[in-house]
Amino acid sequence: MKILKYLLIFIPVSLAAEFLHASQILIFILSALAIVPLAGIMGEATESISHYVGNRVGGFLNATFGNATELIIGFFAMKAGLFDVVKASIAGSVIGNILLVLGLSMFVGGMKYKTQYFDQKVINVTASMLLFAVIGLTIPAVFTHTVPSALLTTRYEGLSVTVAIIMVSIYILSMVFSFFTHKDLYAVEATEEEKPKWSLKAAVFVLVIATVFIGIESEIFVGTVEPMTKAMGLSEFFVGIILVPIIGNAAEHSTAVLMAHRNKMSVAIEIALGSSLQIILFVTPVLIFLSLMFSPMSIVFNAFELVALIFSVLIANRVASDGESNWLEGVQLIAAYIILAASFFIL
Template sequence: MKVLKYLLIFIPISLIGEYMHLSEPLIFIFSALAIIPLAGLMGESTEVISYYAGNRIGGFLNATFGNATELIIAFFAMRAGLFDVVKASIAGSVIGNILLVLGLSMLVGGLKYKTQYFNQKVIDVTASMLLFAVIGLTVPAIFTHTVNAKLLTTRYEGLSIIVAIIMFAIYILSLVFSFYSHKDLYATETTEESKPEWSLRKSIIVLVVATILIGIESEVFVGSVEPMTKAFGLSEFFVGIILVPIIGNAAEHSTAVLMAYKNKMNVAIEIALGSSLQIILFVTPVLIFLSLLFSPMSIIFNAFELVALIFSVLIANRIASDGESNWLEGVQLVAVYIIIAASFFIL
């Protein structure tokens, strides 16, 4: 986190660059570098608020704000009509968390410890929920891809809303399951928790300010996406599925790898898989609902995104089946991610 805070200098740099109408690729890079530390500050302030608010409210806050940065970026992209970028960022977040973050965590942790163990029951629940969530995303897409293209009307926007409502309801029920009815399943060994350096008032102020600045930077970032893709010959799919998730979750990704290095694989895996689950069950439905304010966005993904999502979740379920990990599994996950990234890069 201390290293990331040095990147805060890019907040004024990006805003000055936007005001002075610098080249769009430079503005894209500056705004991206500004968002990364802001996302870290948002996560850090949320953790401090959780300490003062207690486990239940704290757990809810962490679950809600866990992917707030990506939600904000996606909102501005959606408002700009970049629906392909938004949907690619949803798929990319899930794929990135499962393959890249989990893979790096297992690799880094495995290089220090021969075999690492985690709570198989908890991870099984999360992995099973992920499988359900991906089914919820794929069924509408498979349905629309198998019917006559002439029949693709606004009725599918209604289908997307129905799926979004069901997913959001499942998300609420999953919170009830983890924080109330089956909270004993998620109980961890009590350790002496040091008092955070920030006060409750300071953490709330930091959270509010970071959220506002992320909103400003996200608008700048999204505004430079199309010119940047043309300048570098990149596809919007690559930006959405690779760059946006990495930028929005850099701080969270580094935390997962650090936890694995400290042999806390339960935390590392829960960050990777839990974040993926939030993206599908919380962020996606909210974006569908918000799109009704502008131009309704469907929940239909292209065939390659669907294949990547399905295989990623199947891998997550396979890894969760034995309750242990090693560095070779990490290498395999990262290798698959690189293959997928390379495929989108050449589009």
């Protein structure tokens, strides 16, 4: 997206604002605007690399770096002790991808095409995996919410690590399923081959540089969360569940909507649901493992987050069941997201 290039100006501006100790609210906004184009550049770099290394390795790179921005932000948030923000961003990413991104994709595509069709078999596999993943994500929380506190011991904290190990194992097996044993299921029709934007060396260099700058901007961004929320009267919970996912996945979200507008609804839905799956099965376990370097983070969501997660995934499975979509379904998903966002705002 051409507009992302113009947003790169916010990188030096945000760094200057941090150096000059400007308003924390201003630094928060500037660093957020700087992260958006960097995330987009990372996506373009991995796409270019996939042209040289093949679809299998390219798919792995896209899966790894697709949510790298949120992973980096989450790391610095954990380092700052903002565990509630990290967990809220995990829930918010899943909810946002399913309701907001998928809703916008269906609405935009539906306004151009009366009915859009997608590969029901592939999407059903992803949706079913997503249902399993969210069950694993919510079990530790359900356990702690239902078992009397008097019966809980410090041993239950190891449950999160155990679940994380299982999740990342399922993630690896899903890669084997997609790229080896059932790769014919994911075969795409031959299309006119697009030339990569950069050479292999240039793409790797751009990917490394973008990752470094995202790390710098993420540390600045996370450092402004507490003072910004106090100054604006927002909760850290709202920042984590709404703002962080939108900022971290803005470029990826725009790609899904663009694909829907081009009548490539299978790609759009796979981006939305696949990104949610990666958040749960890859990003979340990695964050849990990294938290062991500071203070162990448990996967315990509050009751409202649990309900929102479960209903969002059930909606995803319902949407995937008929193999077609229209603009009204998109409006319904967007409306559900706005209702949830309004509810999170007043918490």
